[in-house]
Amino acid sequence: MMLQHYIDWAAMRDAILSIRDRLDGVGIMLSGLCAVHCVLGIMLVSVLGLGGEALLAPSIHRTGLALAVGVGIVTLGLGALRHGQLLPLGIGGCGIALMAGGLAVDHGSAEAFLTIAGVALVATAHIRNLRHAV
Numbered sequence: 278m279m280l281q282h283y284i285d286w287a288a289m290r291d292a293i294l295s296i297r298d299r300l301d302g303v304g305i306m307l308s309g310l311c312a313v314h315c316v317l318g319i320m321l322v323s324v325l326g327l328g329g330e331a332l333l334a335p336s337i338h339r340t341g342l343a344l345a346v347g348v349g350i351v352t353l354g355l356g357a358l359r360h361g362q363l364l365p366l367g368i369g370g371c372g373i374a375l376m377a378g379g380l381a382v383d384h385g386s387a388e389a390f391l392t393i394a395g396v397a398l399v400a401t402a403h404i405r406n407l408r409h410a411v
Contacts, residue, residue, distance in 0.1 A: 300352040301403040307348065308400035311341050315389050315396075335380070338392070342376050345399055349373060356406040365406040372398030 314337070349369045357366045375395030379388045 298407060300348055301356075301407045304345070304348045304352055304403040305400050307341070307344055308396040308403070311345075311396045312393050314341075315392050338380055342373070342380060345373055345376060345396075349399060349402070353402055353406055356409065360409040362405075362409045365402045365409065367402075368398050368405065369402030372396065372400075372402060 353366045353369045357363055372395045375391050375398065377395075379391035379395060382388050382391065
């Protein structure tokens with residue numbers, strides 16, 4: 278008997294969609310955490326002079342970008358394949374590009390602007406992806 282007779286394709290599809298929806302939620306949460314990190318980091322360092330080395334460490338930003346790219350590729354890519362809407366993928370790609378641009382500039386207002394604008398676009402892409410999934 279062939280393998281395809283043993284696989285419940287509908288259940289597998291539902292499981293993949295459920296995972297993708299959860300990852301979209303993770304993407305939205307990570308975007309929010311990143312924005313809070315940027316704003317609080319700037320406030321703590323500039324106002325109180327606290328935590329500059331830890332909060333502004335490049336490794337934190339590289340890790341955040343890697344997570345955004347990984348979650349974005351999986352969720353926005355699968356979403357585009359599933360519902361055929363490319364807009365969330367395009368918005369997410371622009372957001373990730375802005376976040377990467379934030380890594381290329383020195384710490385300060387330009388970095389904060391690029392990063393916060395990027396995470397806002399990535400969060401918007403995940404929200405749109407969830408709306409198209411229904």
